[in-house]
Amino acid sequence: MILDILTKFNMRRKLWMTPEHPLCTMPKDFKIMYGAAIILQAQVNKNTAPLNNFELERLLKAGLKLESPDIAWAMRKSRDNASVVDYLLSYLKTGRECAFLIMDLVNVSLSDSGIADDSKKSVELFAKLFGVPRDRLSLLQRFIEYAYEENIEECQRFAAIIEERISGLEISDLKYYIMQITETAEFTQTILDDKKCFRLIDRCNIYEDIVLKDGMSLVIDNAVIRIFGNISLNGGHLFINNSKIIRKSGSHRACINLHKPGSRAELSSVEADCRNYGMFIRAEEGTVTIKNSNIYNTTRGAAVRFWGKELKITDTGFSNCYSPEDGGAVMVRGGSASITGCNFYDCEAKRGGAVYGVSGTVISECSFTRCNVADYGAAVYYSGEMEGSTGNLKYSDCHPSGAGIVQHIVSKKPLIIKDVCHIGISTIIDCPVSVENTGKLVIENANIYLNYPLNCSGQLLMKNAKIISNHLDSGDMIYLDNAKECNIYHCELDGMLKTGGINILRTRINIAKSLFRNMSGGRAVYNAYQPVISDCIFNFCQKGAIYSQGGTIDRCVFVNCRAKSGAGVQIYGKRGAINNCIFRRCVSEYSGGAVDKSVSVKISKCVFEECKPDNI
Numbered sequence: 001m002i003l004d005i006l007t008k009f010n011m012r013r014k015l016w017m018t019p020e021h022p023l024c025t026m027p028k029d030f031k032i033m034y035g036a037a038i039i040l041q042a043q044v045n046k047n048t049a050p051l052n053n054f055e056l057e058r059l060l061k062a063g064l065k066l067e068s069p070d071i072a073w074a075m076r077k078s079r080d081n082a083s084v085v086d087y088l089l090s091y092l093k094t095g096r097e098c099a100f101l102i103m104d105l106v107n108v109s110l111s112d113s114g115i116a117d118d119s120k121k122s123v124e125l126f127a128k129l130f131g132v133p134r135d136r137l138s139l140l141q142r143f144i145e146y147a148y149e150e151n152i153e154e155c156q157r158f159a160a161i162i163e164e165r166i167s168g169l170e171i172s173d174l175k176y177y178i179m180q181i182t183e184t185a186e187f188t189q190t191i192l193d194d195k196k197c198f199r200l201i202d203r204c205n206i207y208e209d210i211v212l213k214d215g216m217s218l219v220i221d222n223a224v225i226r227i228f229g230n231i232s233l234n235g236g237h238l239f240i241n242n243s244k245i246i247r248k249s250g251s252h253r254a255c256i257n258l259h260k261p262g263s264r265a266e267l268s269s270v271e272a273d274c275r276n277y278g279m280f281i282r283a284e285e286g287t288v289t290i291k292n293s294n295i296y297n298t299t300r301g302a303a304v305r306f307w308g309k310e311l312k313i314t315d316t317g318f319s320n321c322y323s324p325e326d327g328g329a330v331m332v333r334g335g336s337a338s339i340t341g342c343n344f345y346d347c348e349a350k351r352g353g354a355v356y357g358v359s360g361t362v363i364s365e366c367s368f369t370r371c372n373v374a375d376y377g378a379a380v381y382y383s384g385e386m387e388g389s390t391g392n393l394k395y396s397d398c399h400p401s402g403a404g405i406v407q408h409i410v411s412k413k414p415l416i417i418k419d420v421c422h423i424g425i426s427t428i429i430d431c432p433v434s435v436e437n438t439g440k441l442v443i444e445n446a447n448i449y450l451n452y453p454l455n456c457s458g459q460l461l462m463k464n465a466k467i468i469s470n471h472l473d474s475g476d477m478i479y480l481d482n483a484k485e486c487n488i489y490h491c492e493l494d495g496m497l498k499t500g501g502i503n504i505l506r507t508r509i510n511i512a513k514s515l516f517r518n519m520s521g522g523r524a525v526y527n528a529y530q531p532v533i534s535d536c537i538f539n540f541c542q543k544g545a546i547y548s549q550g551g552t553i554d555r556c557v558f559v560n561c562r563a564k565s566g567a568g569v570q571i572y573g574k575r576g577a578i579n580n581c582i583f584r585r586c587v588s589e590y591s592g593g594a595v596d597k598s599v600s601v602k603i604s605k606c607v608f609e610e611c612k613p614d615n616i
Contacts, residue, residue: 017179017222017242018058018062018063018176018179019175019176019179019201019221019222019241019242020062020063020065020176020221020241021059021063021064021100021176022100022173022176022199023064023097023100024063024064024065028066028070030091031064031066031070032066032070032073032074032077033074033077033084033087033088033091034064034088034101035059035060035064035066035070035071035074036074036075036077036078036084037078037084037085037088037101037105037126038056038059038060038104038105038108039056039074039075039078040078040081040084040122041105041108041109041119041122041123041126042056042108042109043078044109044116044118044119044122045108045109045111045116045118045119046116046118047111047113047116048111050075053108055107055108055110056108059104059107059108060074063176085129088101088130089129089130092130094167094168095132095136095166095167095168095169096166096167096168096169096173098130098131098132099132099136099140099162099166099169100173101126101130102123102126102127102130102132102136102137102140102141103140103143103144103177105122105123105126106123106140106141106144106145107144107147107148107177109122109123110144110145110148114145115141123137123141124137136165136166139158139161139162139165140162142158143155143158143159143162143174143177144177146158146178147177147178150178150180152178152180152181155174155178155180155181156181159171159174159181162174170199172199172200172201172202173199175201175202175222179222181202186204186205186206186207187200187204187205187206187210188206188207188208189208189209189210189211192210192212192216192218196215196216196217197216197217197218197219198217198218198219199218199219199220199221200218200219200220200221200223200225201221201222201223202222202223202224203223203224203225204223204224204225204226205225205226205228206225206226206227206228206229206231207228207229208228208229209229209230209231209232209252210229210230210231210232211232211234211236212231212232212233212234212235212236212237212238212263213234213235213236214234214235214236214260214262215235215236216236216237217236217237217238217239218231218236218237218238218239219239219240219241220238220239220240220241220243220245221239221240221241221242221243222241222242222243223243223244224243224244224246225243225244225245225246226246226248227245227246227247227248227249227255228248228249228251229249229251229252230251230252230254230255230256230257231255231256231257232257232258232259233256233257233258233259233260233263233264233265233286234259234260234263235260235261235262235263236263237263237264237265237266238256238264238265238266239265239266239267240265240266240267240268240270241267241268241269241270242268242269242270243269243270243271244270244271244272244273245270245271245272245273245280246273246275247273247274247275247277247278247280248275248277249277250277250278250300252278253278253279253282253300253301254278254279254280254281254282254301254305255272255274255277255278255279255280255281256280256281256282257281257282257283257284258281258282258283258284258285258286258288258308259284259285260285260286261285261286261309262285262286263283263285263286263287263308264286264287264288264289265281265283265286265287265288265289266288266289267288267289267290267291267293268291268292268293269291269292269293270290270293270294270295271293271294272293272294272295272296273296273297274295274296274297274298274299274303275297276297276298276299277299277300278298278299278300278301279298279299279300279301279302279303279304279305280295280298280303280304281303281304281305281306282301282305282306283304283305283306283307283308283311284307284308285308285309286308286309287308287309287310287311288304288306288308288310288311288312289311289312289313290304290312290313290314290316291312291313291314291315291316292314292315292316293316293317294316294317294318294319295316295317295318295319295321295329296317296318296319296320296321297319297320297321298320298321298322298323298329299322299323300323300324301323301324301325301331302321302323302325302326302327302328302329302330302331302349302356303318303321303328303329303330304329304330304331305327305331306330306331306332306333306334306335306337307332307333307334307335308334308335309335309336310335310336310337311332311335311336311337311338312337312338313330313337313338313339313340313342314338314339314340314341314342315340315341315342316341316342316343317342317343317344317345318330318342318343318344318345318347318354319344319345319346319347320345320346320347321344321346321347321348321354322347322348322349323348323349323350324349324350325349325350326349326350326351326352326356326381327349327351327352327354327355327356327381328344328347328348328349328352328353328354328371329344329347329354329355330354330355330356330357331352331355331356332355332356332357332358332360332361333356333358334358334360335360336360336361337357337360337361337362338361338362338363338364339355339357339361339362339363339364339366340362340363340364340365340366341364341365341366342366342367343366343367343369344366344367344368344369344371344379345369345370345371346369346370346371347368347371347372348371348372348373349373349374350373350374350375351373351374351375351376351377351381352373352376352377352379352380352381352382352406353368353371353372353373353377353378353379353398354368354371354379354380355379355380355381356377356380356381356382356383357380357381357382357383357389358382358383358384359383359384359385361382361389362389362390363380363389363390363391363393364390364391364392364393365391365392365393366392366393366394367393367394367395367396368380368393368394368395368396368398368404369395369396369397369398370396370397370398371395371398371399371404372398372399373399373400376403376406376408376426376428376449377403377404377405377406377426378395378398378399378400378401378403378404379393379395379398379404379405380393380404380405380406381405381406381408382405382406382407382408383407383408383410384407384408384409384410385407385409386407386425390405390425393405402426402447402466403426403447404426405425405426406425406426406427406428406447406449407425407426407427407428408427408428408430409427409428409429409430409431410430410431411430411431412431413431414431414432414433414434415429415431415432415433415434416434416436416439417433417434417435417436417439417440417441417458418436418438418439419438419439419440420439420440420442421435421439421440421441421442422442422444423441423442423443423444423446423448424444424445424446425445425446426446426447426448426449427446427447427448427449428449428451428470429448429449429450429451429452429454430451430452431451431452432452432453432455433452433454433455434455434456434457435454435455435456435457435458435459435460435483436457436458437457437458437482437484438458439457439458439459440458440459440460440461441454441456441458441459441460441461442461442462443460443461443462443463443465443467444461444462444463444464444465445463445464445465446465446466447465447466447468448465448466448467448468449468449470450467450468450469450470450471450472450477451470451471451472452472453472453475453476453477453478453479454477454478454479455479455481456478456479456480456481456483456486457480457481457482457483457484458483458484459483459484459485459486460478460480460483460485460486460487461485461486461487462487462488462489462491463489463490463491464489464490464491465491465492466491466492466493466494467491467492467493467494468494468496469494469495469496469498469499470496472498472499472521473498473499474498474499474521475499475500475503475521475522476499476500476501476502476503476521476522476526477493477495477499477500477501477502478501478502478503479502479503479505480502480503480504480505480507480509481505481506481507482505482506482507483507485508486502486504486507486508486509486510487509487510488509488510488511488512488514489511489512489513489514490512490513490514491514491515492514492515492516492517493514493515493516493517493519493524494517494518495516495517495518495519495520495521495524496518497518497519497520497540497542498520498521499519499520499521499522500519500520500521500522500523500524500526500543501516501519501522501523501524501525501526502524502525502526502528503522503526503527504525504526504527504528504529504531505527506529507528507529508529508530508531509525509528509531509532510531510532510533511525511531511532511533511534511536512532512533512534512535512536513534513535513536514536514537515536515537515539516536516537516538516539516541516545517537517538517539517540517541518539518540519540519541519542519543519545520542520543521543522543523541523543523544523545523546523547523563523570524538524541524544524545524546525545525546525547525548526547527547527548527549528546528547528548528549528551529548529549529550529551530548530549530550530551530573530575531546531548531551531552531553532551532552533546533551533552533553533554533556534552534553534554534555534556535554535555535556536556536557537556537557537559538556538557538558538559538561538568539559539560539561540559540560540561541558541561541562541563541567542561542562543562543563544561544562544563544564544566544567544568544570545558545561545567545568545569546568546569546570546571547566547569547570547571548569548570548571548572548573548576549571549572549573550571550572550573550574550575550576550601551571551573551575551576551577552576552577552579553569553571553577553578553579553581554577554579554580554581555579555580555581556581556582557581557582557584558581558582558583558584558586558594559584559585559586560584560585560586561586561587562586562587562588563588563589564588564589564590565588565589565590565591565592565596566588566592566594566595566596566597567586567587567588567592567593567594567611568581568583568586568593568594568595568611569594569595569596569597570592570595570596570597571595571596571597571598571601572597572598572601573598573600573601574598574600575600576597576598576600576601576602577601577602577603577604578595578597578601578602578603578604578606579603579604579605579606580604580605580606581606581607582606582607582609583595583606583607583608583609583611583615584609584610584611585609585610585611586611587611587612587613588612588613590613591613591614592614592615592616593611593612593613593614593615594606594608594611594615594616595615595616596616597616603616
């Protein structure tokens with residue numbers, strides 16, 4: 001049979017939109033044997049080969065969610081008719097389950113010309129084996145035939161009859177066969193208390209608070225749900241699949257709340273519109289899994305606020321998520337959490353515009369667009385040391401720029417570095433840090449916010465870094481005490497008009513293409529011995545820019561520096577040179593507005609502009 005393009009498209013669309021089969025929650029072994037029975041029936045249909053039977057494919061792949069190896073195993077099992085039938089006879093006990101079997105047998109037998117005689121006889125034989133009365137067989141067959149024709153009016157009429165005559169079978173169960181039929185438009189706690197386990201399909205309003213206690217489960221499948229209260233999990237389970245959730249009230253801070261251990265929420269292909277009424281999920285216990293979903297328009301806290309047992313978020317989008325606290329989209333304060341392949345748009349918070357994480361939080365393969373923060377971490381704020389917990393994160397138009405991700409290192413004890421330590425992301429250092437003589441600290445491509453000074457007796461290498469005096473009130477930002485090596489390239493040091501820059505004792509230092517500004521507690525570079533400083537800018541250094549014993553200073557610019565003497569450079573020793581430098585508006589109290597030097601220091605090709613009381 002040759003299918004036109006439109007028919008193929010409609011089949012693919014139906015396959016993609018198909019809800020789970022009512023027996024999809026059964027064990028895999030059962031689904032394989034059940035699938036084998038349906039394959040047996042499909043083989044009887046001479047009009048369509050099993051491999052070309054669309055309804056068979058839809059049942060196995062979308063309805064029962066069997067993987068390719070499982071389908072292959074079901075086809076192998078279908079060769080043994082007797083064992084398949086015996087297995088199902090021992091498992092299909094209720095009239096509801098037998099009704100699904102009959103409807104699936106008819107469904108894979110239908111074609112535009114109806115059901116062939118051989119297929120009809122096979123269905124009748126199955127009905128006889130499983131004790132399905134002839135009138136019920138006729139009722140189920142008529143319903144499937146109308147579903148095949150997409151006769152919604154007749155399907156609705158027959159569905160009501162089926163619901164009345166077959167115990168436990170509801171209209172929601174029949175939506176697998178035709179998705180357009182509708183059911184009740186309201187769900188209450190009384191219904192849940194009575195059923196214990198309930199499945200919501202189609203459009204539904206939940207006007208009251210729903211509590212899922214231990215042993216209860218609620219499945220929302222291919223539905224549009226408007227929630228006026230909230231759903232609380234006190235040990236129960238919530239499953240939402242291919243559905244849209246709309247918040248309609250701000251009576252609670254969060255739409256879904258997990259309160260007790262054992263609670264579990266699993267969301268797949270969910271669209272959650274919180275309408276700026278508050279958060280979406282708040283989990284103080286239990287596990288939360290979110291995949292292939294979109295969550296937007298959340299307020300009053302992170303969209304997902306978590307400190308339970310385990311959180312997994314994959315391939316999910318968050319947009320317009322605002323929190324006056326930490327984490328605009330996701331806030332993790334405990335447990336283990338992984339956020340993978342997610343996109344964050346227009347999220348905003350106090351710390352961590354999109355994500356706030358702690359130790360045990362893994363963030364990878366995510367992108368952040370137009371995320372903003374009041375304090376630190378335009379995209380991500382991480383409380384603790386990351387140690388490889390992030391990877392392949394992309395930022396676009398996030399503010400403040402250059403600090404998309406920030407880790408906060410806090411410790412009651414000093415952080416002692418004895419080996420190699422690499423800092424490649426922006427970091428708040430909130431404890432004393434000491435690099436011992438065997439240690440090596442490498443800082444590159446990161447902003448460093450210092451709440452304590454950095455002490456080094458080993459090696460210090462900085463490249464493309466910005467060092468900011470955050471909560472330091474006096475002294476210097478960096479202390480070098482007999483350090484083995486110190487190289488600074490293409491960096492910025494900002495004293496925030498509170499502190500000086502680098503205080504040096506018996507250490508050689510190389511500085512190139514860097515900016516020192518807003519120094520006040522001390523000079524930008526103090527007590528350097530034979531330093532090599534080139535292509536640097538010193539701006540608004542209020543205790544002077546450089547104090548050194550000899551050394552070479554090439555192609556540097558000094559602007560608006562102040563000191564008692566030598567506002568730009570104060571240099572002593574027998575060997576020293578200042579070449580091709582520019583001094584603008586450098587002012588000292590006594591002499592050497594720009595430079596205060598010993599006689600042996602050479603100055604060549606330098607420019608002095610408005611320096612007082614004199615240039616040298």
